[in-house]
Amino acid sequence: MADDDTQREAVRAVAENVADRLEDEKEYLTDLDSAIGDADHGANMSRGFRAAADTVADADDAEPADLVKQVGTTLISEVGGASGPLYGGSIMSASQAFADEGITAETSVDFAEAYLDKVKDRGDARIGAKTMVDALTPAVHTYKKSIEQDDLPPLTALAKAVDAAERGVEFTMPIRAEKGRASYLGWRSVGHQDPGATSTLYIMEELLATAQEYVEGEIERDATAVEEPDEDPTDVAEDGADSDADDEGDAR
């Protein structure tokens, strides 16, 4: 990516932007959580990231990996509940990925994979359990493939990952919860969007917005187009007029 100073500045900016975003979305996240949880996700996440942003704002000479780790440990202390270990603990342990080479396209893939692994392991959640794993898994897989196999520029890869996370969040709505407090509701959890998947998407959106300020290049929109199989081969011949089917709609 860039020199250590720029990386530090970028980490601070991500923490600050995520804190602001979660503050803005606090009520919405709490509404989601009051439907299927204990109505504290918005307040906890907002408080936690505000504290994390304040912590790293003052750290001038920490290695970039240490700054990321500090975000994690602050979340562990401030968020509590299950979100403390899931968000904070996973950031803390995944920050190791930046220890040797700092933040690069390659190490960011390692970070993303380590984060996903830790969340799945700690939460014992698979895809389809109506958790943040449903947003994270497609995002991380898409990011890894975009960087490692398709050689896409990092910003484009991240934009594709955010799109994938968004569809993952939508997927949590119609399915039944198998993990967390929502699972106690059984079938009543169907029809509600998962708060953890939702806050995960917001974090990723801010990551992308901040990266656009610090990483060179532009998002290649063509490369982010969703590849979908043709529904009916007989329709295809016409023309490409259906290509706007996946325009970013307002998810809410």
Add this chain to the structure above:
Amino acid sequence: MIGLVIVSHSATAAEGICEVAAEMGGDAPIEPAGGDDGEIGTSADAIGEAIEAADDGDGVVVLVDLGSAVMNADLALEMTDVDAEIADAPILEGAVNAAVEATSGKATLDSVVERAEEARDYRKLS
């Protein structure tokens, strides 16, 4: 001596379970880690402090209640240098069993965990 930590969403429950286990546990150090900043919940930091407090060098067995208690205990274990393990056992019955085993002269971390986990099969009515 092996120490015990009791992790519950409720500070009162954690203290109460310590009380019951201590009756059977003689000198074994038993520390509660209940609640999260005075609210219902669990905290990795509080669990970590309890683990340090319960350790006299031989290690600590951690008993947990539900959900985030398991995750926060798991995380606390990652963050401490103390030799500690979580027992996969019902919290109260497991704590009593563990306390009894901890007072035995031959107790090891493994034997206390094993004894706590035997409580998984207990039935209340024959």
